[in-house]
Amino acid sequence: MRTTRYAFLAAVLAIAPASKALAATSDDCSQGFGTRLIEAYAEDAQPADPNAPAPERRAMPSPLPSPPFPSAEWQLGGVAYPIGVPNLNSQYPLEKALACTAFGHWMKDNRVEIYGWINGSVNASSSAHTNYPLSYATRPGRAEFNQALLRIERVPDTVQTDHFDWGFHFDNLYGYDYHYTTMKGVFSNQLLNNPRADQPLNGKTYGYDPMLFYADFYLPHVAEGMVVRVGRYLSLPDIEAQFSPNNYLVTHSVLYTVDPYTQMGVMTTTKLNQQWTLQVGINGGNDTAVWNRSARPTLQACVRWVSKDNDDMLYPCVNSFNTSDYNYNNVQMYVTTWGHRFSDDVHILTEAYYMYGRKIPGYGPEGVPGKAGEYGIVNYLNVAVNPKNMLSFRNEWYNDQKGQRTGYATRYTTHTLGMTHWVTQDLEIRPELRYEKSYDVAAYDGGRKDNQLSAIVDAIWHY
Template sequence: MYCKKVLVVSILLAAMPIAQALAQTTEASILPASTSLPATPLPGGSSDCGHGFLSRLADAYREDAQPGDSSAAAPARRAMESPFDSQPFPSSEWQLGGVDSPIGVPDTNSRYPLETALGCTRLGQWMQRNRIETYGWINPSVNLSTSSFTNYPLSYQTRPNRVEFDQFMFRIERLPDTVQTDHIDWGFHVDNLWGYDYHYTTMKGVFSNQLLNHPSTSQPLAGKVYGDDPMIGYLDMYIPWIAQGMQITAGRYLSLPDIEAQFAPENYLLTHSILYTVDAYTNVGILTTTKLTNQWTVQLGVHGGDDSAPWNRSSRASLQACVRWVSASNNDMLYPCVESYNGDKQTYNNLQEFVTTWGHRFSRNVHTLTEVYYIYVRDQPGAPEGVPGYPLGEAPDFPVGNNPAYGVVNYFNIELDANNMISIRNEFYDDVQGQRTGFATRYSSHTIGLTHWVSQDLEIRPEFRYERAYDFPAYNDGKKNYQVTALLDAILHY
């Protein structure tokens, strides 16, 4: 365990100066002092098949630390212009869940070092010919907290005052070409996550024994400290002749709404809102995403319930439906969703969830996103940990009927330059009966964070957060009514 801590600390402390040094020193000795570093690989670099795989991998990181080629032509689109810059923002598109990108948007994934290094191999060349991409990231973090036992309901950095290995992610995918309209295309997406964050993403019936069959009183969350979750696995079929294009997705996919995402690089901030922490994560089902016009997209689907595999007895067949509207000016977006509805009783996480997100762009450099939701379960068994008027652990059982929660969260996002952005998040959450967080109380949380891109392959994210519970001391396992945290993480793409 000590060695793991030393390794993660070393990554966090060394990543920034190493990448900066690479950017400053790459091949500098062979260039005149007045010459800027080239954007394309130098001879003998990652494209030199005379070098071994590890040498090409190191060369790819060094080349990515150089300035990019801003003159490269943008790929063709069959959609409105992207409203934001990515980087520094985590996405350049308005929100649309369940698909890798909106219909009509080209594949703009960066080519990360693993793919570059594979380019000289038969496997890598076969993958390139067939538009199959593979990449991922390593994501450690460190936090300081006023709590001593648990940071919950802050996520995912639940264990206070420690270094954590949050995510080791491996992805392989083929994105359907939804820009063209002359033929049916297909795709697939497979993600595997290992790390502490599996505590939140695990679906019952999919390796869930790691979490559910290992109770612990010495840790803030039950389950093994580190675990594995094959989070995503689905097939896509794109049919261009239905409206302006329909994409059919079948398998395990991310829940549709929410500003935030399960994967570290896809978030504006390091930590997550309380609203996001306690709602749905993934579904297994069939989803259709249909582009009616550039402004209107409709999604309809059926799945086996939130965070429950269809083959598990906790699963309940559920409907989902969303509509996304974008204004003609591209300055506003509205995305109302019924994420899950089946009208049945509570099982593992049988949520009835209704969500709306509104986005507004003040300029290409400044935008805001606001999400509101109402969720409930029916006939929740058991009792919450804390209710006003009762000592901790002595609350009465949940009342029969609907057990609701309400939340609203706002993100205000500012691009400082091509490598830096600031995000400010303010949130109010009302867990009316304590069904979602374990405490029947109102919460607020206030967070500010910076994302700094050291290079295309490395992000550093410092963050400061203050939160409060108003009706019951919900923090540090029911001992405090507030919490202050300072955090830092690194995302190293490969």
């Protein structure tokens, strides 16, 4: 997936004596860890070998080039990669630098990977008090430390079909974005029990969230392969994701901002054939740990279809269904995503959902508990300009009927144009311009205006 170049380090190496550049490599175990790490970044600046063999796969070819797009595969939650697709991550600089150590040898022997990224942003806005419901850059006119993420994982080999395999995944997130990712019952006191009058969101300004922790079990002899996931995992649908590198744009749609983020439970993903994949699972409810008293047994079920020519993808989901009344984020959610590829360089993604909660305090007649619902649609038009640059244009319409999700009972439209520039396979920069409007009440800048214009740029450094 990672084929762009680190121009700055390449220039440094060009200035250095040729003998020195030839002598130093990240796998030279006579060098110290720091030197090997620097050389790993320098190696990422070199052209990729066009004749390098592609990893074996037993799935349709990847429909999209990545980079410049954030993923090479059509959307499918609940698995690291669609069943039959190999681990597409090349070795990151930290892993290369560790390779000479005893720990590095153990990692390689056991297919364990350790890597991550650091993400910061700066924004300018026509609002003075808050950018919400824009996310995650909620504070206007600020430089923000969004995410520092450390990932430890083992990806099961779902290409082979002759033996059981397993994997695990553990994500440690620190930064401002924990405001949106927190699950009740998992380090949630730092957010839920710390009201802040000086912040647009409650909680400590920066916090820690063990965002994902799960085990995967691959059963090759069930249909064309099944993965059983147990633990805390990302909500299955959505074009957008909590992790900065997985997104086409810096900011998120209103539709994504207010929907469920993670669940905890058991999810099965079964490949029926090349075109059809079925997912069924049960969890403790949206953004709620199974041991928390707010948890309710909740069903998830999705099916993904991909056309024979790989140009279309349809992914309808019942993301959360139970018969319980509202408690902590207990909403019923029905969502569908459609993707269409016009060419290798141009594709669209469209998502629509309906979501509601039952007997929510204060949302019925005369303030008694009642139903509150919301629905919307968002479309992405994505264009690969070249292997280092992509453009994305997002348009959205959203109706928060009673204001239960955003705080304002109004209809919204948002229009966002952004670019991703891969300086290197280890560094991406994303500028963005966004205009949004509320139609029934003033919903921006804390209820002071009915529209908002913002500009933002972020950088993601992978390690």
